[in-house]
Amino acid sequence: MPLRHQPAPPTPWDHDQDQPRIAASAYVHPQCSLIGDVQLGENVIVAPNTSIRADEGTPFYIGANTNIQDGVVIHGLEQGRVLGDDQQAYSVWIGEGTCITHMALIHGPAYVGNECFIGFRSTVFNAQVGHGCIVMMHALIQDVEIPPGKYVPSGMVITTQQAADRLPDANEGDRTFSHHVVEINQALRAGYRCANDGICATPLPNSASGNGSNNGARAMPQNGQAAPHPLPADIVDVIRQQLRQGNHIGLEFADVRRFKVGSWQSGPAIASSHEAQVLTQVEQFLADHPGDYVRLLGIDSKAKQRQLERMIQKPE
Numbered sequence: 563m564p565l566r567h568q569p570a571p572p573t574p575w576d577h578d579q580d581q582p583r584i585a586a587s588a589y590v591h592p593q594c595s596l597i598g599d600v601q602l603g604e605n606v607i608v609a610p611n612t613s614i615r616a617d618e619g620t621p622f623y624i625g626a627n628t629n630i631q632d633g634v635v636i637h638g639l640e641q642g643r644v645l646g647d648d649q650q651a652y653s654v655w656i657g658e659g660t661c662i663t664h665m666a667l668i669h670g671p672a673y674v675g676n677e678c679f680i681g682f683r684s685t686v687f688n689a690q691v692g693h694g695c696i697v698m699m700h701a702l703i704q705d706v707e708i709p710p711g712k713y714v715p716s717g718m719v720i721t722t723q724q725a726a727d728r729l730p731d732a733n734e735g736d737r738t739f740s741h742h743v744v745e746i747n748q749a750l751r752a753g754y755r756c757a758n759d760g761i762c763a764t765p766l767p768n769s770a771s772g773n774g775s776n777n778g779a780r781a782m783p784q785n786g787q788a789a790p791h792p793l794p795a796d797i798v799d800v801i802r803q804q805l806r807q808g809n810h811i812g813l814e815f816a817d818v819r820r821f822k823v824g825s826w827q828s829g830p831a832i833a834s835s836h837e838a839q840v841l842t843q844v845e846q847f848l849a850d851h852p853g854d855y856v857r858l859l860g861i862d863s864k865a866k867q868r869q870l871e872r873m874i875q876k877p878e
């Protein structure tokens with residue numbers, strides 16, 4: 563439980579006393595403050611000494627797989643809203659797979675899109691940062707809309723729309739780094755949940771560093787689910803290759819009877835392209851189907867064709 567995890571106080575502009583809503587798979591460190599109408603999506607991690615305080619501007623939304631790092635402050639003015647991706651009004655909207663790094667300030671009205679990176683001690687106030695933007699350290703973004711996919715160098719002050727429109731595009735290396743930070747934080751989320759719940763049967767694998775591991779991001783057993791096991795290195799390599807080629811991962815399963823007649827049942831089509839998230843979902847699917855044959859699919863989503871079919875589990 564966070565240090566302060568409570569409803570918003572009654573005020574002249576809001577008497578509802580809304581409480582935080584936290585997805586079951588999220589991890590919120592005990593040494594943080596979480597107040598008011600804050601929605602945390604699946605697999606969010608909130609690090610120590612953060613303050614997410616929806617008591618003036620409200621509500622806040624933080625999307626799936628986003629990490630909120632140490633010392634971040636998220637607050638909002640009573641006046642002013644942004645339009646979230648669900649077409650509803652928010653004081654602060656932060657999208658999916660985004661990194662809000664150490665000591666950053668997000669002050670509403672503010673919108674930060676999917677797969678963004680907000681660097682150390684940077685400030686976003688009364689502004690919108692489009693999907694896929696990379697904002698480096700000690701930057702100020704105020705009263706502007708940053709177009710999607712832009713790069714904000716360290717120390718930049720962006721307070722006019724002309725300056726925002728002149729920003730360069732983020733390069734592939736910047737995006738790769740941001741995705742890596744998301745994967746690392748997913749591994750940390752899994753590890754913290756594992757340690758806190760006392761359910762670590764085996765050490766977590768190492769994070770992705772070219773060593774053939776599964777990035778350390780394993781789904782933890784919840785609600786009676788079977789505990790997943792790390793994927794073999796050869797399967798991890800196959801998944802990585804498919805993701806690099808731009809393919810999506812799908813799964814099929816069959817019990818012994820269906821397998822004999824070639825009647826496979828469709829499992830989930832994994833929408834994410836983040837390696838750690840894909841590996842986590844594949845591991846959990848295998849754990850949930852211990853008595854089934856399971857086949858991994860590589861799917862070209864544009865052509866809607868299978869590029870790969872590989873057996874990855876046979877019942878014992």
